[in-house]
Amino acid sequence: MAKEVVMLHDVSRCSGCRACMVACKQWHDLPADMSTEFEGEYQSHKDLTSTTYNLVKFNERLDSKGKFHWDIIKYQCMHCAVPGCAEGCPKHAITKLEHGPVVINEDLCVGCDYCSMNCPFGIPKLDEKKHKSTKCDMCYDRISEGMMPSCAKTCTAQAIDFGYKDKMLEIANKRLAELKAEGHEDACLYGTDGENLTANMIYVLPEKPSVYGLPEQPKVSDGMYLWRDVIKPIGKLASGGALLGLAGMMIVHSMVKSQDEEKNTDEKGDHIKDEADKE
Amino acid sequence: MKLIKNKYIPRHTKPFIAFHWINAISFMLLFFSGLPLLCEGFGWIYDYLGAENVQTFHHIMGVIFFINPYLGLVFAWKGYRRMISEVATFSKRDLTFAAKFGPELIGMEVHGLAPQGFYNGGEKINIALQMIACGILAFSGMALWGSDYFSSDLKPWLIAFHSICATIAFAASLGHIYLAVVVSPGSVKGMVDGSVDIKYAKDHHSRWLAELVNNGEISRKELNDALAKYR
Numbered sequence A: 001m002a003k004e005v006v007m008l009h010d011v012s013r014c015s016g017c018r019a020c021m022v023a024c025k026q027w028h029d030l031p032a033d034m035s036t037e038f039e040g041e042y043q044s045h046k047d048l049t050s051t052t053y054n055l056v057k058f059n060e061r062l063d064s065k066g067k068f069h070w071d072i073i074k075y076q077c078m079h080c081a082v083p084g085c086a087e088g089c090p091k092h093a094i095t096k097l098e099h100g101p102v103v104i105n106e107d108l109c110v111g112c113d114y115c116s117m118n119c120p121f122g123i124p125k126l127d128e129k130k131h132k133s134t135k136c137d138m139c140y141d142r143i144s145e146g147m148m149p150s151c152a153k154t155c156t157a158q159a160i161d162f163g164y165k166d167k168m169l170e171i172a173n174k175r176l177a178e179l180k181a182e183g184h185e186d187a188c189l190y191g192t193d194g195e196n197l198t199a200n201m202i203y204v205l206p207e208k209p210s211v212y213g214l215p216e217q218p219k220v221s222d223g224m225y226l227w228r229d230v231i232k233p234i235g236k237l238a239s240g241g242a243l244l245g246l247a248g249m250m251i252v253h254s255m256v257k258s259q260d261e262e263k264n265t266d267e268k269g270d271h272i273k274d275e276a277d278k279e
Numbered sequence B: 001m002k003l004i005k006n007k008y009i010p011r012h013t014k015p016f017i018a019f020h021w022i023n024a025i026s027f028m029l030l031f032f033s034g035l036p037l038l039c040e041g042f043g044w045i046y047d048y049l050g051a052e053n054v055q056t057f058h059h060i061m062g063v064i065f066f067i068n069p070y071l072g073l074v075f076a077w078k079g080y081r082r083m084i085s086e087v088a089t090f091s092k093r094d095l096t097f098a099a100k101f102g103p104e105l106i107g108m109e110v111h112g113l114a115p116q117g118f119y120n121g122g123e124k125i126n127i128a129l130q131m132i133a134c135g136i137l138a139f140s141g142m143a144l145w146g147s148d149y150f151s152s153d154l155k156p157w158l159i160a161f162h163s164i165c166a167t168i169a170f171a172a173s174l175g176h177i178y179l180a181v182v183v184s185p186g187s188v189k190g191m192v193d194g195s196v197d198i199k200y201a202k203d204h205h206s207r208w209l210a211e212l213v214n215n216g217e218i219s220r221k222e223l224n225d226a227l228a229k230y231r
Ligand code: HEM
Pocket: A090, A112, B027, B030, B031, B032, B033, B034, B035, B037, B038, B054, B055, B058, B059, B061, B062, B063, B065, B066, B137, B138, B139, B140, B141, B142, B143, B144, B145, B159, B162, B163, B165, B166, B167, B169, B170
């Protein structure tokens, strides 16, 4: 197995400069997205869009003591260990690569948007023009050439890091210990328990995940597995079986009927027959 | 009410027939335009027509399919009320009929079937099943289409409900078509010009005929004269 790679965002170090947003757009040739109105906040876009794979969120919050906080986080695809988007794609257009990135194959994608519905974070966004789904691809093309992802490379505060799993976990655990020592009681890691990965994108968070708008227990829906593992196979069998069964029954039906008619050409048989001829 | 050409008895109104066919055609088009996502073997539908076109088509047909029964309730009120009241009065008689009917499916005659009303037990089951399945299909379909307005936990379940109901409703509709076209071809005329052969009505819906006579909508004499021709 290829060595797993991990991207790390240390929220406590992030200065909110948004250089990573720009770098992401640059590498992926994505146009500026001017769709969001200015509402007097530092928050730029409300959510990821089909031309914004990476968003630095600026949530404003007053804590219990009435102190103002900006909760800044680099928001993007988590590259989940078990990616709901890929598991539930009817076209098998999304692949979890051996070393970690979860990547959409545009050629196979049919734009059904199921991936967005099946992602616990609702990350993938449909590009209306191309009618294809889009999201962060961990710059897998750069990685395969031995480069850093564009966002990690450009980070001005060394908040974004990228590398092999062991190294990243080591850094994450160390930073977490520092935060705890500084008195951040709720500090935690996200995407990992410090040892195993539930995602190849991990965070060091000074506060609870919900403070940053992240679900505490992200989970791929059982509804998706019901659809994929039960309903789809039944659907194929039932639709195909019904068609085949129908053909079979028509043959048997016509055999039974013609036998009847040989025996006795009674009025009822004739009547039904010429009625059928008319239709 | 008069028999047509002394032989055919009016069964369905023109608007009711129109709503039936709009429902039937939009249903089939919806099924096949949705199928590429349920069944890999039908991916070619997307390949030939373009995934986006087929999906847009599915949504437009969905709107027609969704509003059709409500228009029906208004403009073919009689026929729709009949369906609803018949389903609501499902009884043991209907169950026995449906249970015994089996061999007729392959063209054998079953004797001693209880006489049936406007709809027989099997038809009642079919109507009830389609009402439920298509109701869920229409609402889950609309919800999937406008899925931005629904909680994200719900969406995967919407897909699941939508596809299981599509499967059930499609299999049931094949059975329905088979029964109409192959087993009782006499019934098809009722969905074309609205009337059925009096002999067919007598054989399949004798309690309905009795009801018409009791209500004075048709005279016993006229009925017997028409039936006499078949002896
Ligand atoms: C009000 C009516 C309906 C609406 C608005 C609707 C809408 C949708 C939507 C939004 C999807 C997701 C994929 C796409 O965008 O194409 C879908 C999938 C599908 N629809 Fe519908 N639909 C409706 C009725 C029906 C009916 C009557 C059938 C057939 C019996 C049907 C069969 C399917 C199937 C088989 C799928 C694929 C499901 C899967 O992924 O397993 N739909 N529909």
